[in-house]
Amino acid sequence: MSEKMVYALTIAGFDGSAGAGFISDIKTMAHFGVYGQAVCTAFTEQNEDEFVAPGWVIWERIEAQLETLFRRHTFKFVKIGLVEKARTLKRIVEFVRQKSPDAFIVWDPIASASAGFHFMRDAETFLPIMKSIDLVTPNQDEYEYLGLESAAARGEIRMGHDFALLLKGGHAKGDESVDTLWYKDHQFKFTSPRLPGKGKHGTGCVLSSAILANVALGKDLPTACEIAKQYMNEFLESGEGRLGFLV
Template sequence: MTDVEDNSLNPMRPYALTIAGFDPSAGAGVLADVKTLEASGVYGLGACTALTVQNDVRFDRVSWVPLADIQDQIQVLLARFRVDFIKVGLIESLPLLLKLISWLKAQNPAVRIVWDPVLKATAGYEFHAQPDAELLQTICRELALITPNRPEALRLLPAASPEAAAEALAAWCAVLLKGGHADGPEATDLLLLGGERHTLSAPRLPHGEKHGSGCVLSSAVLARLALGDDLATACQSGKAYTAAFLGSNTTLLGYHFISTLL
């Protein structure tokens, strides 16, 4: 007999799952994702892909969790909770990511997956070199959204500009190109969705740099999807949540607040 909990028993809190690395500072990875999900009105579940030795300014090393152990963490959750929305962050390799996505789709063909392609730590540690284009295409075709920043977009698909790389990625899935690495008085993200371009802008803050901001944005978008928003609305709301997080203090570790969008 299955013990899966029907989400109708908990209508105010849908479940969403983050599959990401463990950051002891809680600024990035699973801990930051779950904080974002909870503050956004979603019950956050988590599975660990890597144990990192880091803080907000230093990255020493990473120990990868084997795929079988990642799957076991997830399987015990799926046996109890209905999960239709999943985010994947730090992962050991893209071939492993494809195996994981294929396995997730076998558990729930309707699951919607957001991938935040963590290729380099804030403190400078590089996780992945340029991926194989054919493998990248296969992965992207299984995603609801990919959320690279500008350097990540160029590493995923070398092009004349981050925008051009995002346009190429958008042939395979929706793309939210994060604009935090650009210059100018506003931080503008670009959502490429079904042939449409949506620009999402917020004032660039004088002390707005935060460890794990990409994790927060992708998790905030995931939360809004779990709450029923369409993708364009979810990205707009996720941008607003992240702007509040970036402006929460002058340190590299931001604060989370209960979303006013609930």
Template sequence: MKIVVISHPENFKHEKEILIRLFEEGLEYFHLRKHDFSKSKIEKYLDHLPKEYHNRIIIYDHFDLVDTYKLKGMHFNRKTKEKVGVYNYLLCHKSFSAHSFEEIKDLHNEFDYVFISPVFDSISKNGYTAKITPEEIESFINSGECKHEIVALGGITEHNARELMNKGIAGVALLGNIWTSYFESKNIDLIVKKFREIKQIVQSGRPYCMSIAGFDPSSGAGVTADIKTMEVHEVYGLGICSAITCQNEDEFASVDWLSADKIIAQAEMQFKKHPISVVKIGIIESLSTLNKVIDRLKQLKPDVKIIWDPVIKSTSGFSFHSSIDKSILNEILRKIYLVTPNALESRNLFDTDNPEKIRGIIKSGGFCNVLLKGGHIQSDVVNDFLIMHNDTRVFEGGRYSGIQKHGTGCVLSSAIASRIARGVGLESACEKGKKYTERFILSNNLRLGYHYCSEVLRLDRLH
């Protein structure tokens, strides 16, 4: 989870010294909010901070300075949100301040996160009392109407931060607790101690997500690719091996399968220790093995959400399965939450890659949601279709020239699993997962892609 620190509105002695200490402690998101500052004052402020920390700073005005100083990004509110479109050419962090769920639902722009406040009685503003409870935030996130990541703001301290854990929020923002404590004590070490305590609480709240997949020594696909994807999405990934493969990113030589019992034994040890809400499953020996594993996962945690990436053929051309037992397949599709086939895999599973026909099949069969990937369809347009019982969402995309990436299916499904583990709704998780995968594809001109920070890969991180 993210920890955001918002600046005090006024300049004061030792402020920059405190900031440098917080940056050294790992602060990644500093909101520089000085509404009375002219552009020249902001420039002077930035000039007095080491350049190595500029890419952690988010400003509230004079947005052209983002490019000049290579800042992390910009923050908007009701008064400034009309400016968002003006700065679309800057592919950087963009966030927003909201004070109600209705305001968040009405947002048309894509923001990396949205502040919601106040969640507790404000420390910096006397009489500004809590208007939104942690439980209400959780309910809103789980409602499916929340399309943005939520960062809680208002009155957050080391004493109440734990109440916000496991509510699906993306982070917490600190303001009064940091600066009021300093003005009362004039003790910089006390501020650092408070930050460390909240950081420890927040980090202990990182959700767990499990990957059951094959081991690919190149780490471009399989369980290690899943874990890398989960890590940058601020989810703790637990890796369960289902197969040992002999391959690199260009050539697949062989696979040695692990039995259902060995896969289950690995998973049981993790469920015994950790609260796992989402499991992503990749290559596995057979549908019979997959069904046994799913049954045991459901015994261990009945409400676990299982996402199946039904790998039939690797990107290097190796075929894993030659036949499909439809009776076992139907059992599986009734037990899991989402399946993510490409066009070829969809024809194997549903005998069609037509979204409307698939929707009829899953509705009549009582099957899970389907994310039909468009990458294997010969077209300049690469649209993905999220097919649900009552609706179909289309996520538009284009085809990119250059070298085909190894492991994009693994990256997509584990990105979706990570976001669901963090409390994001299915539609938003699929949409953001697609965007993350697009950035992964564009990360270099090699077969093995690079993973970057979980803010859906802002291009300033690639420079």
């Protein structure tokens, strides 16, 4: 790590397996030399194969955690993960924007746990909030669930203009995994061979945190996404079973 420490904040759930949530985010950030700090939105009960309960943290406790950390640091790079509902996301984004107006905010929407538990039941109400976020990173299911394609067709949003969007290709079909980034009215594609049988727990958390870490280190967004994609390939081939691990 350089002499001047680079900080980032993750606002996400606790996963005791350390495969997803803010523990995974901090591990990923540390890999790139960024010091991650965390606010907990949910004390989930899970392991890498099973999701039991979300254990939501009430807003007042989330706000208290944010207040305490922002008293010490003005975070310029923020990642948001698991949130209970749109109102919670809105409050978090408004808090960050008030304390750090020019912060780069990434939201990794989580519609369901890999073990099958479903979140974001008020999906349609998330759309207006995204215009206050810099980058949204859904997989194909989350992209459809949030109605992003239909909203763009209706002219309600302009992806790449109102906010950057990275559509992850890991859940799609085909021999290649293609991630598509809409950014500043341009489209970028990041392609890698699909790795059959290499399913890992927490891949969305890892990818979004890797992107944020590289933006924090001064990379432009397309370059940060490309580096994160390469890192994800290494992550998918690491560790044992559904847990990946890179040092």
